[in-house]
Amino acid sequence: MIIDCDTGVDDALALLFAVRHPGLELRAVTCVAGNTDVDGVVRNTLTVLDQAGAPDIPVARGAERPLIEPARPARHVHGQDGMGDLGLPAPARRPVDVDAVTLLRREILGSPRPVTLIPTAPLTNIALLLRTHPEVTRNIERIVFMGGTAGTGNATPVAEFNVWHDPEAAAVLLTAGVSITMYGLDVFTRVVVPGADVQRLRASTEAGARLAGELLAHRPAGPDPDGDDPSGGLGDAGAVCAVADPAGLGTRRLPVEVALAPGPTRGQTIVDRRPRPGEAEIHGGIREQTLVDVGLDVDVDRYVRLYLNTVEG
Known part of the structure; x- marks a missing residue:
């Protein structure tokens, strides 16, 4: 699989899970402007991979703004550095010397098995890839994207942030001609790690597990994050859980x-x-419409257990 992200607190949670799950092979990570500026996304991604003890996974810088509109970061949610302002060290690793679209094409076509592409960010890089190199679809098994909603939005009353940030790119995604799963707000907000588990992770002596706890603590799921139950939402990480364990996600086409x-x-x-x-x-x-497997139900306990067992080892 390949993750395209705008790291971001919950993108970081997704990366921690992806590199530690034994059934997932993370071939590459590509970065796009969204939660913070694209250079911050690259820095955050490299830092997370360092903290997770990940192997040498190629990371590439992608689009610094949407196809048409200016970038509109979500620092009010993710902090000024996009990572909860946790004061994490600068990364030791460096990005590759090619752009995100070039890396995506290389890794997709060079994979011996069809690739699952997991965008957890605005879809600008993916749209540029599909328009520039449509041949990649022959080796994409499925695209599982975090975005959209069948109900209430968060960026607007009806629009979810990743799609709202670059609607034209999302529209291009729907022309990909491959199987698409939408892991939207209908399930995104429901997968919550209980406060006791968050506190245990924060107390861990292992860097990756401890980082997961700090990130979850920055994503309070309840109205009183400093109360007795500081539970935290998995957010984007749920989309990767849905790739590792598809049976936990209830979808309708x-x-x-x-x-x-x-x-x-x-x-x-x-x-x-x-x-x-x-x-x-x-x-x-x-009207011509694309059939998408839309996530409408999720086994919350199953994905919480899956995430904790994977990240804690």
């Missing part, structure tokens, strides 16, 4: 499109859950 027009619905993932066509289709024809 549904038509999905992205709203691109200016205004309050821009960036919305329109998930058609109706049992039959409506008047708009009857009178105006059927």
